[in-house]
Amino acid sequence: MSSSAGVSLPHRAVSNIRAGDRSSSQALPNAPHTPNRPIVSSSFGSPxxxxxxxxxxxxxxxxxxxxxxxxxxxxxxxxxxxGPEQQRRAGDFRAWEPGYHADWRNRASGKPWGADHxxxxxxxxxxxxxxxxxxxxxxxxxxxxxxxxxxxxxxxxxxxxxxxxxxxxxxxxxxxxxxxxxxxxxxxxxxxxxxxxxxxTRSGLIIDMGWHETTITAVYEFKEVRTWRTVRAGKLLVKETYEFLTNIIRGRPAMARTERTEDRLEEHVVSFEECEEVATRMLWCKRPTREPAQDTSEGLPTLHEQDEQDESETVAPADDHSPMSITLNSCCPPKTVDVPFLELAETCEAVFFEPQVSPYYFDDHEVPVHLLAYRALLQLPLDVRAICMSRIIFMGGCSNIIGLKGRIFDEICLLVKERGWDPIRGKGVDQYKENTKLQRGGSRKASEGPVATAAAATTTTTTTTTPAESPSNAEGNEATPPANPAHTPSEVDHVEEMIKKDRNYKPVVQGTLRVLDSLxxxxxxxxxxxxxxxxxxxxxxxxxxxxxxxxxxxxxxxxxxxxxxxxxxxxxxxxxxxxxxxxxxxxxxxxxx
Known part of the structure; x- marks a missing residue:
């Protein structure tokens, strides 16, 4: 009691009040004291x-x-x-043996083209x-x-x-x-x-140029509408590159098309790795011979910057015949061939476009990419087509070839300009479009159908017209045909325009061909x-x-x-x-x- 009475209560710390009497701890002031801390076992584990x-x-x-x-x-x-390196077992060190890479023919024999990859x-x-x-x-x-x-x-x-x-x-x-x-x-x-x-974006036309096939998928509001496919993809490009290099090594024309069968791939003149390397790094695609019409409705055309140099030094890629050296180490013996720069674009054009062959020659699974994209847009509903044609998205490994995406887009623009959005084609349709008499008779508006003509006949029997008025009306109808009500512009709502201006509203882009980039x-x-x-x-x-x-x-x-x-x-x-x-x-x- 005497020891506790000597300590005044107002001067005691809060920790001493909660802990009670600590006379024993005060008697040993130099004793170390470490507070207890809660240890979480998971804090010392993996983050x-x-x-x-x-x-x-x-x-x-x-x-x-x-x-x-x-x-x-x-x-x-x-x-x-x-690849083949991913399939090696643990302890397989044959890749470091001398002559292992030269023995690729024995490893590839009896397997389909590129099956190991x-x-x-x-x-x-x-x-x-x-x-x-x-x-x-x-x-x-x-x-x-x-x-x-x-x-x-x-x-x-x-x-x-x-x-x-x-x-x-x-x-x-x-x-x-x-x-x-x-x-x-x-x-x-x-x-x-x-x-x-x-x-x-929420909609688009996805052109996926993959390995086995090229798929074209129409997406509308995050829903797949329909999918089209063709075999003109990366695998066919590598096979065509093999034919291209084989013809150059043997002294034949580069684009010779003789005996294109799977048996020729069993000869193994060039390895799959080198064919893929040439197809990935050296092939390019040239622009179409006919330039598509440029849409300048939104403003002035874009002016591309270029270096100021003599025009005589600049050579268009389509006219460049400078030789390109390609070293082929998988040949027996290894060779270095010189290929004109222009011929490197013919392989890509033959695989994805095939311009020398009529479209009626192709089967449904081997349609050229630009023609398949046009048919895909043509088969879509009107509202879905208007949205998807302004959001064309390219993806896949083959889309990285230089100039390929621009060539496909230009070909689609040319097809739209030449054929429009009319799915009916043929000689009869062409004759109908060229005959002005048939066009004049069939250009009446939709309101002048059989029901409208019958109603007009009944009104002419009940009403009386003077002979002087009928010739003038007939001449007026022939001179100025009636306008189509569907083409008349709607009235401007000023209140709606003010609301859109305050909200910074931008109209949805649709009805024009456009390409978007995707991550x-x-x-x-x-x-x-x-x-x-x-x-x-x-x-x-x-x-x-x-x-x-x-x-x-x-x-x-x-x-x-x-x-x-x-x-x-x-x-x-x-x-x-x-x-x-x-x-x-x-x-x-x-x-x-």
Whole structure:
């Protein structure tokens, strides 16, 4: 009591009041004291485990390339390729042996052209799908450990695939991700829609110039309207480059078209790697012979800057015959050939355009790219065509060839200028357009149909006209034909114009041909996943392990009304979770193929 009475209560610290009597601690002032701190076990673990639930891995899967990274990033962390080097086993050091690269003919014998550089083929008949899963697993595991630097904790995956991918390949990809990486769910996104989103628009005509085929997809308000395809793509370009180099080595004309069969590729004159290198780095595309009409309605034409030099020194690319040296190390013996610069453009023109052949000669699967794009716009509805033709987006590896995108756009402009938007063509239509008598008789307006002429006949019988008025009216009708009411401009609403001016309203660009640039499908999917935009289809791991691909419903078999009429309360959330756990899950547009 004496020791406690000597201490005044108003001068005691707050810590002493809460801790009670600390006479023993005051007796030992030099004793060290460390306060107890709560230790979180996860703080000393991997930093990636703190955001494992929020991290979503975005994977864009193609037949030859693989792009993957985290959602919200501007660029992928890893762009992988499926080549022969990726298929080497652990401890295989044959690549460093002398003469290994010269023995490429034995390794390529008995295989289709470029089969070692592909992940899959669209024709899955007789295709080893197990090997596809092993290649995909090895590339994904290598990317997770070396480039993404993440642990083995399961993470949600967003998968970007083309809309024409067959279901067996989708099933193989799902089995690889669900069984070997334990992902809780996979969200499916379409590459054309993501390219449209990455371009900053809601609609567009996506021309994807890929490896196996070129697909043209019309997207309207983030929905795929229709898809067209042609085999004129990267694989055909590499084959044509092989024929081009083979003819030069053997002293034949560069564009000789003799015995173009698969058996000629078994000779293996030039390796696949060198053909792809020449096609990627040296080929170019020249402009069309006829220049399209330039639209100068929006203002003056653009003046391109150029260096001030003598005009005699400038040579147009179409007239440049300077030799270009190409070193081919895969030949036996290695050679260096000289190719005129102009001939390097003939290969690209023969693959994608084929101007020397009539359009009626082609089958439906080998139509030239510019003609297929024009037919795609022609078959679209009027309102969808007006929007899509002003938002043409190119994507794919072949679109990086110099001058190819401009050539396709110019050819489309020429077709629109020559043929218009009339789907009917032929000799009868041309004769009808050239005959002025038929045009005058058929140019009456829509209001003068059979019903209108019958009504006019009844009115002429009841009304009395003087003979002097009828010739004048007839002459007036022949001199000034009646105007079409559909072409008359609407009245200007001044109030609406003031509202649009205050809100800085800009009219939607439509009805004119225009090309937009896109950041690519991976960037669009990264942004969509970060913004929590619902995917086209989401597949849970438990449902896939139970049912597989056979458990997916058709898109039209899912009850959309029940999903829309659910409450946000506790009972509504329980019912929605119960409905999601049912069998009503779908693969989206891929399940309807």
């Amino acid at each position: 990636s485990t703190l955001r494992a639930d929020d991290e979503v891995i975005v994977i864009e899967l193609g037949s030859r390339k693989l792009r993957l990274g985290f959602a919200g990033d501007s660029t992928p962390k890893r762009i992988g390729s499926f 592909e992940l899959w083929q669209l024709d899955v008949r007789g295709h080893n799908l197990g090997l596809v899963g092993d290649k995909l697993e090895r590339e994904l595991r290598d990317a997770f450990t070396k480039y993404l630097l993440i642990d083995s904790r399961p993470r949600r995956v967003t998968l970007i695939i083309p809309p024409t991918l067959p279901i067996p390949l989708i099933s193989t990809v799902f089995d690889t991700i669900f069984y070997r990486f334990q992902s809780p769910s996979i969200s499916l996104l379409s590459s054309p829609i993501m390219s449209t989103l990455a371009a900053g 690519g499908p991976w960037c669009g999917a990264s942004m969509a996943t970060q913004l929590k935009i619902p995917a086209l289809a989401t597949v849970e791991r438990e449902l896939w392990l139970q049912q597989g691909a056979n458990g997916a419903c058709r898109p039209n078999e899912v009850d959309v009304k029940m999903q829309q009429r659910q409450s946000m309360g506790a009972g509504g959330l329980i019912r929605s979770q119960a409905s999601q756990a049912s069998n009503n899950w779908t693969l989206g547009v891929w399940g309807a193929i």
